[in-house]
Amino acid sequence: MSTFADPAILQVIKSRTVPVAIDQAYQRRQQDAEGVFYRKIAGKSPRNNFQGTTQGLFIAAPDGTFLGYTNSRVPKHVLKIINQSLEKYQPAQVAVLARGKSDLQYNPVPPEGGLVLRVQAKVLGGYEKTDNPHRQMEIDAISRDNLWLSRAEHEALVTGLFPPAVAERIARFHLIDNTRGEPPMWAKEQIRALDIKLHGGTVTGRAHVETDDHLRGYQPEFLGYIEAGNGVVTRFDLVAKGLFWGEGTYTRNAPKGKFPLAISFSLADGTDIADRVPPQASRGWINGYMKP
Template sequence: MASDDFIPVVGDDWYQRRRQDAEGDFLRKVAAQGPRGDGGGTLQGIYTLTPDGTLLAYKNAGQAPDVMREVLRGALDTWKRLPEARRRPGAITAGAPGPVDEQYDRTPPEDGLIVKVFTRALEREEAGSDPDRYSCAPGRGGEAARDHLWLTREDWKALIPARNPAPGQVVTIPDRVVERIVRFHLVDNTRGEPPFWSAEDVREAAMTLMVEDVSPDRVRLRLKGKALLATSAEVAKADRGYDASVMGIIEVDRRSETIRRFDVVALGEHWGEGRYTRGARPGRSPLGVAFSLVDGSNPADRIAPQASRYLPGYLNP
């Protein structure tokens, strides 16, 4: 129904309600017709509306599928009761949107790379199976949470070894890249917006990139690392933490001198919760984070990283 009977649009309320341009004005106009109003607070929720900005139905996010199904049905009923003149194609003409509020408009870095990040709350398989085999339980935070890692041109260029690479050669990963990954992407966002790690929470963050194989067309590099994050220097007493190993493969196209593969995984034990990520499993439990390169051709791939709301601090932690 959402795909066939509506035009689905997604936006981050934190940006949308603040932006001072036509897009922000439109959202505030729609929200003012519902329980959120157009005040300074959150406008989070799921809105169904007409092209001219008339609210048909509203429900806050996080509802069960059967609840949302009834909301969509109700919105369609309301739409069908509108005069035909308001429903026919071409009934609404949109003018030029005008200047965009660049303060709240995030775009990927020019000539940069976009890496999709998936996070899953995992469970160890039953006794007797492979000790390194995990599964997830949908409905309890086990669905994959999504985010994006942005690498600038300077970042990814630094991961390419110098001319005439040879197996065993070590490539230094810039500190800013290690810290960006560790602080902003090794987080448990499976139940909501996570608290990110502060610089003081980083107890250990080490990543080594080594040339593993060289051919005329490509260079294959092996990434290995370790991250220990905890809200207290006494890790055993920390309210929140993540103790993870990191490994992966990065491949460089030698002819174009570009990165064509970035497959990295972090796996370890996470504990604790944040203000918007209540309901964590008790004690320490497995958490996996997977990184994979995308080309950015899908508009969804261009959604800004959660932590980039202050972009300079994200790119240079």
């Protein structure tokens, strides 16, 4: 059972804490009030070296007093740490932190007038059968990321054009296998072929991305449907599907050889809080992401 499938953990964090989910690679670097607050908490934990990852589960008082930490995913252990932390907590009046000036490098916002698309990937086969529940979670995983489009790119789609910059952004940053962790993206020169066309509302095309050593690559075809009305895109349903091979440092244990990977793209309607999360590849360089 995963950590957040455990009823006791769900009950305690929902009823007795304020839960927050973050990509700590931002907060450990941010030069602003949020970064200072995060480092105040994490600095008292075993994960206090901000040159590397500080991932894990933290419990802290609203004033930033550190109460507990674990990087375990075992429900029994996580629950123990939460309960020990809650025992230490003494409710008190605490000032709300002033936001001040945000570190713009780590606080990107979706382009005004642009689009946010949900990007979800699934490995369709190739894994060996397993009795290990954690391995089975990896096998069944569907990843989630967001693709951002600028106002000009949105307007181009409305007029029936598929902007080359969007095709390149998709190829470099979204034709990835992120179902087992944080994957490497593609360098510009690793795009071997890329052809995405929009004709009469139908998107077709193909791509080929591959490393120089040939150890990692993906060769998908594209099919999708885009509709627009009153100057805005009202439908963006796209699927990329093809054979992927290889893995990255943080996406080990991919299926052996070539395996089928499907990636879907669809309009984010704001009903999911994950719609507000910046694209993974934009971390720390939103301008590079938008202009690959």
